[in-house]
Amino acid sequence: MSPKLASLLDRLIAPALALALAMAIGHVLILVAGASPPEVFGALLAGTWGNGYGIAQVLFKATPLVFTGLAVAIPYRAGLFNIGAEGQVVAGALAAGFVGSHLPTAAPALVAVTTCVIAAFMAGALWGALPGWLRGRFGAHEVITSIMLNFIAMALANWVVADFLAQPQTLHTAAIVDGARLTRLGSWLPAFRGSAVNTALFLVPVVVAGTAWLLNRTATGHQLRSVGLGARVAEASGVPVARVQTLAMALGGGMAGMVGVNFVQGYKGYFEDGFSGGVGFMGIAVAMLARAEPWLLIPAALLFATLSQGGLAINALVPKEIVDVLVAVVLVVAAAAGARSARREEGS
Amino acid sequence: MLAWPGGRSLGQAPGSAPRVGLVFDVGGRGDKSFNDAAFRGLMRVRDELHMPVEYIEPGEGADRESALRMLAAEGFSLVVGVGFIFTDDVNNVAVDYPHTAFACVDYALQTGPDGAVVPPPANVVALKFREEEGSYLVGALAGLSTKTHAVGFVGGMDIPLIRKFEAGYRAGVARTCPDCRMTAQYAGVTGAAFKDPGKGKELGLGQYGSGVDIIFHASGSTGLGVFEAARETGHLAIGVDSDQYDEAPGHILTSMVKGVDVSVYDVAKEVLDGHFSGGIRSLGLAEDGVAWVHDEHNAALLPTGAVAQVDALAEAIKRGEVTVPTTVEVPK
Numbered sequence: 001m002s003p004k005l006a007s008l009l010d011r012l013i014a015p016a017l018a019l020a021l022a023m024a025i026g027h028v029l030i031l032v033a034g035a036s037p038p039e040v041f042g043a044l045l046a047g048t049w050g051n052g053y054g055i056a057q058v059l060f061k062a063t064p065l066v067f068t069g070l071a072v073a074i075p076y077r078a079g080l081f082n083i084g085a086e087g088q089v090v091a092g093a094l095a096a097g098f099v100g101s102h103l104p105t106a107a108p109a110l111v112a113v114t115t116c117v118i119a120a121f122m123a124g125a126l127w128g129a130l131p132g133w134l135r136g137r138f139g140a141h142e143v144i145t146s147i148m149l150n151f152i153a154m155a156l157a158n159w160v161v162a163d164f165l166a167q168p169q170t171l172h173t174a175a176i177v178d179g180a181r182l183t184r185l186g187s188w189l190p191a192f193r194g195s196a197v198n199t200a201l202f203l204v205p206v207v208v209a210g211t212a213w214l215l216n217r218t219a220t221g222h223q224l225r226s227v228g229l230g231a232r233v234a235e236a237s238g239v240p241v242a243r244v245q246t247l248a249m250a251l252g253g254g255m256a257g258m259v260g261v262n263f264v265q266g267y268k269g270y271f272e273d274g275f276s277g278g279v280g281f282m283g284i285a286v287a288m289l290a291r292a293e294p295w296l297l298i299p300a301a302l303l304f305a306t307l308s309q310g311g312l313a314i315n316a317l318v319p320k321e322i323v324d325v326l327v328a329v330v331l332v333v334a335a336a337a338g339a340r341s342a343r344r345e346e347g348s
Numbered sequence: 349m350l351a352w353p354g355g356r357s358l359g360q361a362p363g364s365a366p367r368v369g370l371v372f373d374v375g376g377r378g379d380k381s382f383n384d385a386a387f388r389g390l391m392r393v394r395d396e397l398h399m400p401v402e403y404i405e406p407g408e409g410a411d412r413e414s415a416l417r418m419l420a421a422e423g424f425s426l427v428v429g430v431g432f433i434f435t436d437d438v439n440n441v442a443v444d445y446p447h448t449a450f451a452c453v454d455y456a457l458q459t460g461p462d463g464a465v466v467p468p469p470a471n472v473v474a475l476k477f478r479e480e481e482g483s484y485l486v487g488a489l490a491g492l493s494t495k496t497h498a499v500g501f502v503g504g505m506d507i508p509l510i511r512k513f514e515a516g517y518r519a520g521v522a523r524t525c526p527d528c529r530m531t532a533q534y535a536g537v538t539g540a541a542f543k544d545p546g547k548g549k550e551l552g553l554g555q556y557g558s559g560v561d562i563i564f565h566a567s568g569s570t571g572l573g574v575f576e577a578a579r580e581t582g583h584l585a586i587g588v589d590s591d592q593y594d595e596a597p598g599h600i601l602t603s604m605v606k607g608v609d610v611s612v613y614d615v616a617k618e619v620l621d622g623h624f625s626g627g628i629r630s631l632g633l634a635e636d637g638v639a640w641v642h643d644e645h646n647a648a649l650l651p652t653g654a655v656a657q658v659d660a661l662a663e664a665i666k667r668g669e670v671t672v673p674t675t676v677e678v679p680k
Binding site: 047053057060061154155158159162167170171172194196263267268273274275277308309312313315316320 | 402403404405406410411413414415417418421432433435436444456458506507537538539
């Protein structure tokens with residue numbers, strides 16, 4: 001077998017194995033819960049890929065997961081583990097909500113949308129750059145600093161929203177101007193009506209292609225990957241390691257910030273405190289399952305989005321914890337299989 | 349947890365009988381407090397009204413609307429959102445399903461640019477409770493019962509809704525014990541603050557350690573940690589939303605009960621009887637929407653004459669002679 005084919009197979013085996021094992025464990029758990037596995041899995045599929053609304057919701061939920069998957073994957077390629085996507089999501093979404101609600105109401109849609117997207121990206125990038133810089137400048141471990149920055153982002157957002165920006169009796173900011181809002185796909189496709197899936201979905205292939213190009217085809221990407229393979233070797237060959245690490249974390253943070261585009265501009269029309277609900281942490285799972293390969297993030301995000309939306313559909317049949325366990329099983333097996341093949345690559 | 353029967357088996361086979369669907373907020377059910385009160389109401393709907401029921405507990409915030417929409421699309425006659433956070437979600441879905449009845453517990457009223465209250469859609473009943481009134485009564489009781497002249501409050505997430513509990517409680521304490529010291533703390537800044545018993549225990553131990561001998565909590569399952577602290581240090585705590593005596597027998601002075609269960613049941617009954625009507629319902633002492641618990645369980649814990657005094661204050665509030673504040677003016 002050619003090494004290329006073997007590595008591709010290896011890459012597919014991990015997710016397939018993860019899924020099969022998750023199904024098997026899910027089967028047992030469903031039986032323990034006193035429900036019928038075929039009925040539950042049937043309802044899971046029917047509620048997701050079985051109707052227009054379900055498909056639309058899966059796409060809606062996959063969109064932020066691709067962004068947070070990128071937020072983890074890009075730094076990962078530079079040898080950094082970004083656990084801070086959750087906080088970067090909050091920073092980006094709050095920026096989109098704040099800027100969007102302070103634009104003049106007459107702002108043309110193109111200007112308003114672009115301004116908000118840039119605000120979301122920049123705020124996430126700033127929040128991500130901080131642990132990157134701390135790593136490069138002082139050697140502070142980015143896992144620790146980015147985790148801590150999650151709490152700081154959430155606490156700051158809560159304070160700013162609760163004390164300054166919130167509308168009375170709510171936990172959300174004022175509505176963004178109409179021009180900054182994205183169109184829901186349901187307004188073109190009747191089958192998607194009711195779902196929050198919106199044109200932010202179209203950003204996904206653009207951003208993924210851009211990241212793949214940056215990583216594989218540019219000098220910056222080459223530097224980034226060389227730091228990932230070994231910071232000392234890269235430094236010895238003249239790569240500005242600290243700057244590259246900061247850049248990788250900033251790019252990742254910016255991607256996480258883009259979740260705000262989907263949620264604030266595409267769905268709610270405002271920033272709501274506590275909306276992110278772990279989507280940043282799920283990004284770690286998505287990136288691990290996709291082995292930090294930009295294009296593989298899309299199927300990985302679709303898988304987790306299906307489980308998330310499907311979890312709602314079967315919620316009435318079995319305790320929701322079962323779906324949480326399924327997600328965790330997929331993640332553990334994917335991580336283990338990933339580590340195994342990474343070791344093999346090192347050995348080869 | 350696993351042994352709990354799934355929702356679909358809770359009701360009879362879907363037939364012509366109107367069905368009731370209920371959606372909790374993330375991690376809501378099992379708090380032995382607010383959400384479980386709604387769940388009790390749903391169970392009464394199933395058992396006493398014989399209506400098929402189903403409930404969903406979403407895993408993340410964006411799923412609230414999706415869950416409501418699924419129930420409405422499946423043809424449920426009444427769809428209930430449990431918690432103020434559902435306000436916009438219920439509004440959005442209700443507009444798309446004008447023939448479905450919706451209820452939102454703790455619905456947050458919005459005011460338009462002109463300052464006037466924006467009414468909810470016609471098929472939505474907004475269930476609002478005047479928690480400050482019940483909190484005032486348990487505050488008055490705490491003021492009468494404290495031996496150290498220091499009482500405490502543990503809130504969940506720091507939001508206006510919970511500050512309403514604190515405001516009423518403070519006013520009640522000040523009424524019966526003007527020189528009492530008051531310590532008020534909140535468990536956190538996110539929704540997780542309503543389900544963090546560890547944090548609740550930490551706050552509880554801290555307050556009891558500082559001389560406080562009675563703590564009122566309004567913090568969901570976080571309060572279970574406050575009770576644990578009360579049990580360990582031999583102090584008293586006050587429950588919220590449900591009668592929480594059983595969570596720490598002998599240490600629960602009283603509970604500020606919120607009639608979430610009754611309100612859910614009442615709306616379901618109206619749907620069953622065919623005279624549901626939307627609109628805003630403000631439920632306070634006068635409507636039996638809130639109350640304080642005094643029965644044979646906690647009788648031994650109550651100071652002599654306290655029941656009469658607190659009940660007299662309740663009557664005064666009902667008559668409008670006492671106005672209870674809804675916001676905290678004392679700086680924290």
